[in-house]
Amino acid sequence: MLFGLFQEVRSVYRILAGILNIGNIEFAAISSQHQTDKSEVPNAEALKNGSYLMPMHDVAEHYLVSSLPFVPAASALCISPEELQEALTSHCVVTRGETIIRANTVDRAADVRDAMSKALYGRLFSWIVNHINTLLQPDKNICNADDGMNVGILDIFGFENFERNSFEQLCINIANEQIQYYFNQHVFALEQMEYQNEGIDAAQVEYEDNRPLLDMFLQKPLGLLALLDEESRFPQATDQTLVDKFEDNLRCKYFWRPKGVELCFGIQHYAGKVLYDASGVLEKNRDTLPADVVVVLRTSENKLLQQLFSIPLTRTGTWNAPIALA
The missing domain is CATH 1.20.120.720 (Myosin VI head, motor domain, U50 subdomain)
Structure with missing residues (x-):
């Protein structure tokens, strides 16, 4: 029931x-x-x-x-x-x-x-x-791990790029970046390493490693999410000060600040460029x-x-x- x-x-x-x-x-x-x-x-x-x-x-x-x-x-x-x-x-x-x-x-x-x-x-x-x-x-008494009776299910939102992108799209796209990195590691990097260890002559497959982009998001204390959490703890912080902090600290090719638009910032994701609206981001993160x-x-x-x-x-x-x- x-x-x-x-x-x-x-x-x-x-x-x-x-x-x-x-x-x-x-x-x-x-x-x-x-x-x-x-x-x-x-x-x-x-x-x-x-x-x-x-x-x-x-x-x-x-x-x-x-x-x-x-x-x-x-x-x-x-x-x-x-x-x-x-x-x-x-x-x-x-x-x-x-x-x-x-x-x-x-x-x-x-x-x-x-x-x-x-x-x-x-x-x-x-x-x-x-x-x-x-x-x-x-039931563990009926079957065990050796039986192979396991089913894994992964169901998340795909990469999102709308007319207006906010905190929700940022979180979803960061999750997709992590999945893309996992895919790259297991389909390309680890497979090629195994070929080399076994002496198999296989052509090297070129792929784009998004690890540097993930570092920009996840590293501490100067990653995007760490900066967001830090700014969220300041009572006088605003969405404007948040974007300014991003610009001051995220000095890499994956982040940019569009001209003439105050509360926006852009990210070069593996799937393409996305422009994010920072309005309300601090409020959404303060939970x-x-x-x-x-x-x-x-x-x-x-x-x-x-x-x-x-x-x-x-x-x-x-x-x-x-x-x-x-």
């Missing part, structure tokens, strides 16, 4: 309902005696008025998200509305052993809201994939989830949600933990 997710379907839909309603939360600036740049939730009902979870086909374990209101968004996540609001509009700072609660600005609160939605969806998606993989793996939000989510009465935020992510940012099957 739904890839063995029968027992968890209700929890999955509750988390999805919570994600949808978190996106409806908006923030407005308020002023106080000591601080003017402070945020509040003007539509606080979004914290309480969520989507109604209604049974599907009269089966209690199956739920669909309806447009009907009145069920709290925080309730969908089984957390306190007050704690959710506090986590979105403030953050804790520890200074010399003293904990200070500071209000978030409107922009900061919106960033935390979006990061929370992304984290919920990302971890839930990884959990579902991990669960399916666990169900589909062969670090504050510890305050993680603490609130771990208090959820939803056991699945607790599990999603109690197990550390892998180095690649995915959720991967053993799943006990009934």
Whole structure:
């Protein structure tokens, strides 16, 4: 039943309902005696008025998200509305052993809201994939690795070059560069090395090595992604300062800055030139989830949600933990 997710379907839909309603939360600036740049939730009902979870086909374990209101968004996540609001509009700072609660600005609160939605969806998606993989793996008592009963599937977006290319296209194209490098190594470089080791007289195949381009993207501390992460940590950084930093540090033939276009930069990929629009790139990359939000989510009465935020992510940012099957 739904890839063995029968027992968890209700929890999955509750988390999805919570994600949808978190996106409806908006923030407005308020002023106080000591601080003017402070945020509040003007539509606080979004914290309480969520989507109604209604049974599907009269089966209690199956739920669909309806447009009907009145069920709290925080309730969908089984957390306190007050704690959710506090986590979105403030953050804790520890200074010399003293904990200070500071209000978030409107922009900061919106960033935390979006990061929370992304984290919920990302971890839930990884959990579902991990669960399916666990169900589909062969019984180790029946077969072993020597039987050759293995199937590998790779399905990603291909190289993208649209009229407007942004952060999403950059990530996809970097992944394609890595796949191209893997292909070059295994089809050309390693094969030719094996021919040489075995004394086989074979013609050398010329191919373009994209390793230098990958280094421009991935090397630390002056690769494109490292520079992007560094700039994302500066509160006063803008998309303009990001592009300027790229131009100052990425001095190679693969990077160029078009004249007359401020927030753009170009990359010479293996598949061709791509012009990227840097507008919004910093905002899209700033998705670090504050510890305050993680603490609130771990208090959820939803056991699945607790599990999603109690197990550390892998180095690649995915959720991967053993799943006990009934």
